[in-house]
Amino acid sequence: MSSLYSYMYALALLGSLANPLLCLAHHNHVALFVFxxxxxxxxxNNYINTTTDFQANFWPYGHSFFKYPTGRFSDGRLVPDFIAEFAKLPLIPGYFQAEEQRRYVNGVNFASDGAGSLVQTHSGFVIDFKTQVQYFKNVIKQLKGMLGDKESNKLLSSAVYMFSNAGNDYLSPFSTNSTxxxxxxxxxxxxxxxxxxxxxxxxxxxEGGRKFVIFSAVPLACVPYSRALNFQQTNRTGCEKKFRVLTEIHNKVLPKKLIxxxxALQGFKYSYFDLFQxxxxxxxxxxxxxxxxxKTACCGSGPYRGLASCGGKRGQLKEYELCKDVRDYxxxxxxxxxxxxxxHFATLLWNGDPNVVRSYSVKSLFEQVL
Known part of the structure; x- marks a missing residue:
């Protein structure tokens, strides 16, 4: 069944594949690489040896847009999908799909559910950041072979690089009883x-990257999982405080590091998105x-539908509830x-909403061809 999903997803990408190298004929072609x-x-994660805890390749994931599960942890598209659309790019393929189809010139998505900045975060079950960068270097070799050094270097320096990180690093010590x-x-x-x-x-x-989009840590203390955990442990409603300290420290330190x-790095430009806020x-x-x-999830079970049961394959629970109208959630x-x-998040980011975006809007990064 998962191979059928992969085949159907590949078909959704074919509209832009008549000759991907033609994209480079456009003077303002800017690729998008995602980590x-x-x-x-x-x-x-559909392509690696992991467990269903780190996969979303089953119903009802994907039901709002793709009408079948693609492996995205949502009912439809993710922020990078919308950013690609705003930039007039096709859906950016995952690394293994790009490898199969030799599709690199519009960018590649290396992200992996469960991944963290630390290699030991969910080690053995995910594609950690260090490995994602190694895959990126593999793509660079392919690009140089396809385009030559001059054109591939131009593509890499003009590309936009998006990063989401930290959530798993701050959850895993508590979920694994780490010392x-x-x-x-x-x-x-x-x-x-x-x-x-x-x-x-x-x-x-x-490797040539100059334009970066970097997300803050999310408010882990207040996602449905944390609210359900807090309710189970204390029989109280509200956010789970033990996750709050780490994310708040992270979101104070990271912006200073980016400055x-x-x-320190010549030509380094960035858009920092305060997803927490x-x-x-x-x-x-x-x-x-x-x-x-x-506060409550559309799909799941237990308090706030916060138990990992969406689709009945994640975690230990087989039963789950699904809301009537996902657009309310x-x-x-x-x-x-x-x-x-x-x-909503992609629109804020693209336009550079000053309440949550620092330095450059993502739109302006795409418009700057180096």
Whole structure:
């Protein structure tokens, strides 16, 4: 069945494939390369040896747009899908799909559900950031073979590079009963995560990357999973406080590190998206943004539909509930936004909304051809 899904997804991409090299004939062609976790995973985990906890290749994922599960953790498209659309690019293929079809010139998506900046985060079940960068280097070799050094270097320097990170690094110590905080303070642990992530950015920079889109950590304490956990443990409603400290430290330190990079790396430009604030704004005032429910997930079970049961294959639960109208909800499952939410976030990012975007709008990054 999963091969059928892969085949159907490939068909959805064929409209732009008559001759992908023709794209480079456009003077302003800018590719999009994507790295990250489940917020960006287009189905890469369908191709690796992992468990259903790290996959979304079953119904009802994908039902709003694709009408079948692609491996995306949403009812439809993700933020990179909308950014590609705004930039007049086709859907950016996952790494393994791109490899099969030799489709690289519009960009590649390397993201993997469960991935973190630290290699040890969910090690053995996901494509960690270090491996994602290695896959990127494999793509560069292919591009050089297809286009030659001059054209491939031009493509790489003009491309936009998107990153989502950190959520899994801050969840995994609690979900795996890790003793990491016996050895490190919370501040030291966050520094480890961010330093590892900055090294990834530097690696991409060394390969020619100059324009970066970087997401903050999400408000992990207030996603449906955390609310359900808090309710089960304390019988209280509200956010789970133990996740809050790490994400708040992260979101204070990371912007400062990006300012330092901008000063240290010639030609480095970035758009920083405060996804933490964008999600919090909706949670606090859902109706203002066109939502009716911002605390409970559309798909799942238990309190806030926050247990990992969407589709009946994630976690240990076989039963799940599905909301009547997904357009009313900000969260699709216990962690991940709906397609409607992703469109909202992508629009803020593209336009450079000053409340949540720092430095450059993503639109302006695409318009700058280096």
């Amino acid at each position: 990250g976790d489940s917020l960006f995973d287009p189905g890469n 990491i905080f016996n050895s490190y303070t919370k501040e030291e642990y966050v520094d480890m995560v961010i330093d590892s992530f900055i090294n990834v950015i530097k690696e991409v920079y060394k 330092e990079l901008e000063k 964008a999600i919090t704004d909706i949670i606090d005032r859902p109706s203002r943004y066109g939502f009716k429910e911002a 900000m969260f699709f499952d216990n962690f991940h936004p709906t397609e409607k939410s992703n469109l």
